[in-house]
Structures are given as structure tokens and as C-alpha cells.
Amino acid sequence: MTRSLSPRVEAVFWFLLTATGYFLLASLSLHATKGADNIAAVWPPSGYFLALLLLMPAHARPRVSAFAGMALASLAANLWGGVPPLSCLAYTLANGCEGAIALWLIRRQTNELSFMVPRAVAGFCVAALGASVASAALAGTLAGAGADFYLSWLTTVLLGMLIVTPPIVMLVRMVGTKALGNAPPAMRAEATAILTAAGLVTIAAFTQAEFPATFLPCIAVVAAAYRLGPFGAAAGMLIVTIITSLLTGQGHGPIAAIEAAPKVKVLFLQFYLLSLLFTTLPLAALLIVRQRLAKRLEQSNRWLLQAEAAALVGHWRVDLVGWTIHWSDQAYRIHGLVPGTPVDVNYSVKQYVAEDGAAVRKILEVAVRTGEPFAFQGRIHRADGEIRHVKSHGSIEMGRGGRAIAIFGTVQDVTETVENARILEAARSAAERVANTDMLTGLPNRRHTLAYLEKALAGARDHGAPLAVAIFDIDHFKRINDAHGHAMGDRVIHRVGQRAKAALREEDMLGRIGGEEFVCILQRSSAQAAEIVAERVRKAVETGTAAEEGLPPATVSIGVAVFDGEIDIEELLHRADQALYAAKREGRNRLRMAA
Known part of the structure; x- marks a missing residue:
């Protein structure tokens, strides 16, 4: 509402608005304490000041002006009310600190306080409580007062912020967003009637002490919360607070009629107002949440129908x-x-x-x-x-x-x-076969062979199943490549793989692990059985490639190692590899068992 003003005029505006409102509210509150029982249950200036801090632009000049206006108004009101000068300074400092602390705690949670969200309402209450505790401690320390003063300050300031701040903030925002002006006449008439009824019911309940009718304002405020939402709850609460405080302070109503000390009456009135406040504000926020959920549910159902049609x-x-x-x-x-x-x-x-x-x-x-x-x-x-x-x-x-x-x-x-699932499964199976197959020989490749050996070794180690590996490669393969070319070499590798595979048993596996090197995984094979199978492979390669027309003869050297408690496949393959080297040193085209 001050965006069109220059910075200097804006500062003056906030100074005057703060000082005028704070002085009037403080003066009225101090005057109310001079009633029959000297009762002061709420300190409205604290709530008014906090509301202005929340509404004003978030930069330094307006806030400095507001704090200056609050300080001047507080000093003037307290001096006019007969408070000693040193106490005036203490009270003013404490009230200024409480506004700053409350603003800081609220801004730590959100940049835009909303009383439509239960979590935000709870955060606001916590911030008000924290600021009130700090303010009471500071005022009590500076004034040298005792526990009664501390408790009185804490409760009156807390109620002032909890009751006065929400309706001011919500009303200004409704005016700023034109929500109030755009509301249908019937709705505005209903709001006016409900809030007027709340005031009349409260007056009726607190102008007499014959009947304990303190529950009637509760019903009125709950009705306002139900029909008008958070603003109705806050406005109704403010109306009830003003009327009950004034009438009780003047000795009217059921609370003033209690046979107890004035301090007890004040505490009971504050308890009554807090109970009413913590019933209506959360209720109103929850009603708003319910309305929003209902709208979301309606929208979700509409989207569901559209989705079913599309599907x-x-x-x-x-x-x-x-x-x-x-x-x-x-x-x-x-x-x-x-x-x-x-x-x-x-x-x-x-x-x-x-x-x-x-x-x-x-x-x-x-x-x-x-x-x-x-x-x-x-x-x-x-x-x-x-x-x-x-x-x-x-x-x-x-x-x-x-x-x-x-x-x-x-x-x-x-x-x-x-x-699509069938096609994807077929594609996955084909991709898995490609990833696990050596393209030249059609045998399992190195990755798949070593993974298979890993499982076989685990079975042998855990269950005692016999296991052996045979590593073989083609003798003098470099000579074959040099003499006949790499294409012929590839044909020899392919033929060796096929002949070796044909010589194995069904439970055995043959894989190519690189170049002209192959590995046979011989499961359920003792040392004697492994040697027999490996020798059959050697002879099959020797006789098969020699008989293949158009292919140069080829032989293989084989090293066999039987599982003997090795921890990993590297140890087992290393033993078989050492046996292979021994076969080559001894003339090739032969088999050697690992030690």
C-alpha cells in the first residue's frame, strides 16, 4: 500500500502509522487497568506492532521508522499513564526486542506468513511465545521485578500478538488483493452478521454473572471459523477479547464474579482466551485444508476419467x-x-x-x-x-x-x-547371447567363461563337488598366421574350438579366453577323469584338423589343474597355466597335470 511513495515519504508514513496506533492502543490498555480489579489480560500494542512489521516492505528504512515510532509512542503512553521514567525506558526496550525477535523467528520459517496453513499457524504461535519469553525476561531484569511481573508480562504480550496480529494481517491482505471488495454482497452480509452476532453473544454472556455462560462466545467464534475461515476465527477472537477484557476489567461478568484475587481472575481470563484461540485458529486452518483437498480430489477424479478415456x-x-x-x-x-x-x-x-x-x-x-x-x-x-x-x-x-x-x-x-514385452524379452535374450558369445568360434567368451568358473568354484568350495580346469592353446599358431594369413588362422581357431567342444561331455564347458587360448571347465571330474577328457580333446584336435581339407595341421598343448581348495579362480587358473607351460617346454602337443 506504500509502493507508490518515495522512500522518505514511505518512512514518514510507517512512523506515523506505528506511533499513532501504538499510542492509542497502549493508552487504552493502560486505562483499562485502572478498573475495579486493576485487570489487564492482553497487551494489544504488541500484536499491532508485529502486524505492521509483517506487512511493511522488507528493507531497512520502513522498519527503522516503525521501531522509532513504536519507541516514541511507548514512552509517551507509559509516561502519560504514570509509569516512572526508568521503567518506561525498560518497558519500551523490551517491547521493541519482542517485535524484532518475533519477526526474525517468523522470517526464518517463511517469507510470507499464511494463516491458511496449519504448520504456519503453529510456527507463528511458537515465534510469539519465544518473543514473549525473551521480552518478559528483559523487562523483568531491567525493572528489577519478580516472578509475578514476569508471568504477567509474558501472558499479556503473548495474547496481544496471538489475538491482534492475525486479523490485521489478513484484513490488510484481503484489501490489497481486492478479495474483500470482490466478495459477493451476500457473503459480506453473512460475515457482518456472524461477527456482529459473536459480539452480541459475548456482551450477553459477560454483562451478567448469574448464569455461567462463558461457553456462548466459544460457539460464536467456532461458527465464525466454520463459515468464514481463518479471518472469521481471528476477527471473532479479537471481538471476544476486546469485550471480555473491558467488561471483566470493569467488574462485570462471570469471571469478575469469581471469589479470588485479581491476579487469579486475570490468569483465568487469559486461560479462557488461550483455550478459545487454540481451538478456533487451528480449526479454521484445517477447514481451509479440507476445502483445498476437496478441490484437489474433484480435479483428480476429472483427470482420472480423462485418463480412462485416453487409455x-x-x-x-x-x-x-x-x-x-x-x-x-x-x-x-x-x-x-x-x-x-x-x-x-x-x-x-x-x-x-x-x-x-x-x-x-x-x-x-x-x-x-x-x-x-x-x-x-x-x-x-x-x-x-x-x-x-x-x-x-x-x-x-x-x-x-x-x-x-x-x-x-x-x-x-x-x-x-x-x-512389446515379448519383443523386449527376445531382444534381451539376443543381447545377452551376443554379450556372452565369442563371435569367431560361437563359444562362450572370456567374461562368460570366467563367470561360469566362478560359480563352479563356489560349488566345489561349498559342497565339495569335484572340479578341474584345462587350459590349452594352439601350438606354433604364429607360424600358421605367418605362413597362411590371418584369415586361415581364424579358420584354424574356429575348427579347433569345434573339435574340442565335440570331445567334451555334456556337463563340461569350453570357452575361448583370448587369441588362440581356450579353457575347459570340467565339473564332477576327479584328477583321473579330467586327464582322460583333456587327452581326448588333444587327440580330437590333432586328428580333426589334420583331416580337414584345406586347413594346415594344428595341435594343442594342455595344462590341467584339479581344484585343491583354492580361494579364487586366479589361483586355479595359474596352476593350470603353469602345467600348460610345462607341456610346451617338453615339446608341445601333449598334456601335463598341475602339481
Whole structure:
């Protein structure tokens, strides 16, 4: 509301607004304490000052001006009320500190305090309490007062901020956003009537002491909260506070009639106001949350209907009493029928292929018997003869006595999903085969072979299963490449791999681990069995490649190691490798067992 003003005029504006309002409220509050019982339950200037701090622009000049205005007004009001000068200074300093602390605590939580959110309301209450505690401690220390003064200061300042700040902040924001002016006349009339009724009810309850009618203002404020939201709760609370404080201070009403010391009456009035405050403000915020959730739910339901239409999901319902079935238009389309075509219960089940139809009947029978939700997927014959995959989800409608009276379900054509899953699975399997296969020989590659050996070694170590490995490579392979070329070398490698694989047993595995080097994993093989199998491999390569027309002869040297408690495959392969080197040193085309 001051954005169009120059900085200097803006500072003067906030100074005057703070000083004038603070002085009037402080003077009225001090005057109210001079009643019959000298009762002061609330200190409104604290709430007014905090409201201005929250509403003013967030830069230094307006805040400095506001604090200066508050200090001047506080000193003037206290001096006018007969407070000693040193106490005036102490009280003014304490009131200034409480505003600064409350503002700082609130701004730590949010830049825009909203009384529409329960968490923000709780944060505001905590900030007000923290500022009140600090202010009371400072005022009591500077004034040299005791515990009674501390408690009185704490409660009056706390109530001032909790009761006065919310309605001022909300009212100014409604004016600034034109929400108040844009409200329908009927709504404004209703708000006026409700708040007026709250005031009249409070006056009626607190102008007499014959009947304990303190509950009537509570009903009025709760009604204001229910109909008008947080602003209604805050405004109603402010009206009740003003009336009860003034009337009780003048000796009227049920609280003033209590036979107790004035201090006890003040504490009871403060307790009454706090109870009313902490009932209505959270209630109003929760009502706003409920309204927002209702709007979100309505929007979510609208989006759900749109999503079902886009996903082409149909629904159906079987009446178990009349034994009839209802299909939505989309359910007809899924079955390849024109919407409205007569169908019966048996028709819908008969459309499933034979093996799927039996499963569907069983699932539905169990669901009707138990009342539990169900889901199934199967293949149906459409009216045009095409087979489609469909998925259904549903639940059982129960009648009186817990008897099933209907089945409700959805149906969706998932043919594309099933086909895509089948294609993806095939692609995954093909990719896995490519990743695990040596492209030249068609044998498992190094990565797959070593992974397989890792599992075999774990089985041998954990369960004592016999295991052996045989490493072999082609003798003088470099000479073959040099004499016949790399293409011929590749043919030799391929042929050696095929001959060696043909010589192995079904439980054995052969893999190429690099160049012309191969590994045989011989499971369930003792040392003697491993040697026999490895020798059979050597002979198969020697005789097979020699007999292959157009290929140069080739032989292999083999090193065999039997599992002997090795921790990892590297140790086992190292022993087999050492045996292979021994076979080569001794002339090649032979087999050697590892030590």
C-alpha cells in the first residue's frame, strides 16, 4: 500500500502509522487497568506492532521508522499513564526486542506468513511465545521485578500478538488483493452478521454473572471459523477479547464474579482466551485444508476419467441376482462388437480361448465365494476372429447379510503391451547371447567363461563337488598366421574350438579366453577323469584338423589343474597355466597335470 511513495515519504508514513496506533492502543490498555480489579489480560500494542512489521516492505528504512515510532509512542503512553521514567525506558526496550525477535523467528520459517496453513499457524504461535519469553525476561531484569511481573508480562504480550496480529494481517491482505471488495454482497452480509452476532453473544454472556455462560462466545467464534475461515476465527477472537477484557476489567461478568484475587481472575481470563484461540485458529486452518483437498480430489477424479478415456479402458458389471451383464461402449469395442449388441454372461466367458476360459471361471468363482478383489489376464476371440490379450480387474459387490450380489470389473486390451514385452524379452535374450558369445568360434567368451568358473568354484568350495580346469592353446599358431594369413588362422581357431567342444561331455564347458587360448571347465571330474577328457580333446584336435581339407595341421598343448581348495579362480587358473607351460617346454602337443 506504500509502493507508490518515495522512500522518505514511505518512512514518514510507517512512523506515523506505528506511533499513532501504538499510542492509542497502549493508552487504552493502560486505562483499562485502572478498573475495579486493576485487570489487564492482553497487551494489544504488541500484536499491532508485529502486524505492521509483517506487512511493511522488507528493507531497512520502513522498519527503522516503525521501531522509532513504536519507541516514541511507548514512552509517551507509559509516561502519560504514570509509569516512572526508568521503567518506561525498560518497558519500551523490551517491547521493541519482542517485535524484532518475533519477526526474525517468523522470517526464518517463511517469507510470507499464511494463516491458511496449519504448520504456519503453529510456527507463528511458537515465534510469539519465544518473543514473549525473551521480552518478559528483559523487562523483568531491567525493572528489577519478580516472578509475578514476569508471568504477567509474558501472558499479556503473548495474547496481544496471538489475538491482534492475525486479523490485521489478513484484513490488510484481503484489501490489497481486492478479495474483500470482490466478495459477493451476500457473503459480506453473512460475515457482518456472524461477527456482529459473536459480539452480541459475548456482551450477553459477560454483562451478567448469574448464569455461567462463558461457553456462548466459544460457539460464536467456532461458527465464525466454520463459515468464514481463518479471518472469521481471528476477527471473532479479537471481538471476544476486546469485550471480555473491558467488561471483566470493569467488574462485570462471570469471571469478575469469581471469589479470588485479581491476579487469579486475570490468569483465568487469559486461560479462557488461550483455550478459545487454540481451538478456533487451528480449526479454521484445517477447514481451509479440507476445502483445498476437496478441490484437489474433484480435479483428480476429472483427470482420472480423462485418463480412462485416453487409455481405452472399458468396464462391465454382472448382476448375480438377475444373471445379466452390462458392458460399457469401450468394452464392446474391445470385443469387436458394436456398442449395444445383446450379450449375456456366458457369452463374455466363452470368448476366452479354452485354457484361459477355464482359469477365468475359477477366478470368478473364488472371488464370489470369498468376496475378495480379483485380477486376471487372458486371450479372447474377437467377433472378427482376431485373438487379443485382455486384462481385467474387479471387485465383488456385497448385499445385506454379506451375500454377493454383483461383480464389477474393468477390461483393457493389452495386446500391444504383451507383444512389446515379448519383443523386449527376445531382444534381451539376443543381447545377452551376443554379450556372452565369442563371435569367431560361437563359444562362450572370456567374461562368460570366467563367470561360469566362478560359480563352479563356489560349488566345489561349498559342497565339495569335484572340479578341474584345462587350459590349452594352439601350438606354433604364429607360424600358421605367418605362413597362411590371418584369415586361415581364424579358420584354424574356429575348427579347433569345434573339435574340442565335440570331445567334451555334456556337463563340461569350453570357452575361448583370448587369441588362440581356450579353457575347459570340467565339473564332477576327479584328477583321473579330467586327464582322460583333456587327452581326448588333444587327440580330437590333432586328428580333426589334420583331416580337414584345406586347413594346415594344428595341435594343442594342455595344462590341467584339479581344484585343491583354492580361494579364487586366479589361483586355479595359474596352476593350470603353469602345467600348460610345462607341456610346451617338453615339446608341445601333449598334456601335463598341475602339481
